[in-house]
Structures are given as C-alpha cells and as structure tokens.
Amino acid sequence: TQLLKQSPQFLSIQEGENLTVYCNSSSVFSSLQWYRQEPGEGPVLLVTVVTGGEVKKLKRLTFQFGDARKDSSLHITAAQPGDTGLYLCAGGAGNMLTFGGGTRLMVKP
Amino acid sequence: GAVVSQHPSWVICKSGTSVKIECRSLDFQATTMFWYRQFPKQSLMLMATSNEGSKATYEQGVEKDKFLINHASLTLSTLTVTSAHPEDSSFYICSARDLRAGSGSPLHFGNGTRLTVT
Numbered sequence: 001t002q003l004l005k006q007s008p009q010f011l012s013i014q015e016g017e018n019l020t021v022y023c024n025s026s027s028v029f030s031s032l033q034w035y036r037q038e039p040g041e042g043p044v045l046l047v048t049v050v051t052g053g054e055v056k057k058l059k060r061l062t063f064q065f066g067d068a069r070k071d072s073s074l075h076i077t078a079a080q081p082g083d084t085g086l087y088l089c090a091g092g093a094g095n096m097l098t099f100g101g102g103t104r105l106m107v108k109p
Numbered sequence: 110g111a112v113v114s115q116h117p118s119w120v121i122c123k124s125g126t127s128v129k130i131e132c133r134s135l136d137f138q139a140t141t142m143f144w145y146r147q148f149p150k151q152s153l154m155l156m157a158t159s160n161e162g163s164k165a166t167y168e169q170g171v172e173k174d175k176f177l178i179n180h181a182s183l184t185l186s187t188l189t190v191t192s193a194h195p196e197d198s199s200f201y202i203c204s205a206r207d208l209r210a211g212s213g214s215p216l217h218f219g220n221g222t223r224l225t226v227t
Contacts, residue, residue, distance in 0.1 A: 006152075033215055042115070042202050042218035043153070088152060095141060095158075095206075097216055102152040 003027075004091050006100035014108055016078050021103045023089035024071040031092040032065055032072045036085045037102075043088055046074075079107045111137050113205050115219030122193055122226055129189045130222045132203030138183035139205035143216065144176075147200040159186040183208070193226040200224075 004025045013019055023032070031050045035043035047056050049065035049072065056063045060083075062075040072089055084107050089100040112135040122128050132142055140161045145153040157178055158166040165178035177189040186205075190197055200223050204216040 035218075040200075040221065040223065042113075042204075042220045044218070045215045048215050086152075096155075097143070097204075099153045099155075104150060 004089055004098055004100035006087075006089055006103050008103060009101060010104050010106075012106045012108065013079055015080055017107075019076050019079055019105070021074045021076075021087055021089075021105075022071070023073070023091075023100050025091060026070065027091070027093070028069050029091035029093055030069075032069070033090045033092065033097070034063055034072070034074055035088040035090060037088060038085050076105075079105075081107045081109050083107050111135075111207055111217040113203065113217045113219040115203055115222055117222060118220060119223040120225070122224070124194055124226055125192055127189055127191045128193055128224060129187055130201055130203075130224075132186045132188070132205065132219055134184045134205045134207075134217070137205075137207040137209070137217075139186075140183060140208045142180060142186040142203055142205045144178065144186075144188050145202045145204070147202060147221075149200075153202060156188075159188075161186075190224065193224070195226045198224055198226045 007022045033048045034046040037043040047063045052067045052069045054065045060077045064073045087103045090097045114133045116131045142159040144156045146156050147153050156171045159178045159180040161180045167173045180186040200221050202221040204218045
C-alpha cells in the first residue's frame, strides 16, 4: 500500500498570509494531483503534475512535484477566505489513485 | 468538462433497510469507477473499484456482501448499502475516469451522497 502523508492536517491563518501544504511518500508516483473539497461536495481537481521537478501555477497557487516524484507541495500566496476548504493530494500509479489525509485550511478575514 | 452525476445527494433511512446510490458519467464512458467513503473532517477512503461487466474489487476490510456494487454499463455504477446500520452513516463519493484517457489521468468526482441511518 502506498501511503501519502499530508501536513499540516489543520491550518488556520489570517487573510493575506502565505502557506505551504506538503504531501510526502516513500513511493514513486507516475502523477500527483491536488484537489480541493468543500463541505458536502465532491473533490474538485486543481492540478496534475507528472514530471519530476515540475512547477505549475494557478493564480495564487503554486504546485511543485519533487524531483524523485515522491513528494509535492502546494503554496498559496496571500490567502483569501475563499481558499478555505479541504485540500487533498493524490498519487497516481497505474489505474489507482491514493489520497493523502488532507489538509483542512481556514482563512479568517 | 467531464461530469459525474451522483444520486441521491442525501438520504435518510431506517436501520435494517437498503439504500442504492447511483453514479453516472454524463458525457464520457468509464470502464472503471471508484467508490469512496469519507467520515467528517477526514480524507477519502477507497472502498472498492467498480469494473464494467465484471465483479468489483473491494479494499481490505470492506464487506462485499454489505456494499453491493453493480457496473452494468459504461456510464452507470451503483452502490447498494444493504441492511444499513447507524455506523454506515457517512459521505459516499464516486469517481470515474474517461476510458479514452490514460491510466494516470485525473478522476472526475460526483458530488457525493450523505447517508444518515437512524
């Protein structure tokens, strides 16, 4: 079983602050995806990274895939209350997708 | 974009009854669909992989006789929670991958079903 560890589990910050969420594994993944989930809804895909060292930006969100394709990070610049939610990383291997434990982010105005 | 429709969005049932949850891919076909369970403030836990035209593959610890999965067509998978008990109350989410996409391509998720067993 491939395990993905996400940290921190919970994060409460003030609007305007920066934050980084980490997703680590001892296993290599062919791809890594980040999702955001709001209460009562399904996860929504934010980004997919497939190449070691890859960096992708989505407005104020920056995603990085580790060189060895075992870890990833999500950095949010100048967080806003609308960024509040559960952030999930998921590693792809073959047909399977393994989810990390999630990071619950709360951005206070 | 690809849409996965899950129905019902929420359901309340009495202990001992069975509940069926449907997962439909609306604009693509999927040979494989995945069923997850999510407890409050926790991540998604894979329950089973639904395979079109064949038996589902269940994760360790998931009772196949209690959580019946049927994937009769390339656009529909159903999960039936049989003889439901209060401990089965949870948020159930399905996902599907377009069969035309590669095995590492993203999954498309339904909006989940909130099951409450009284």
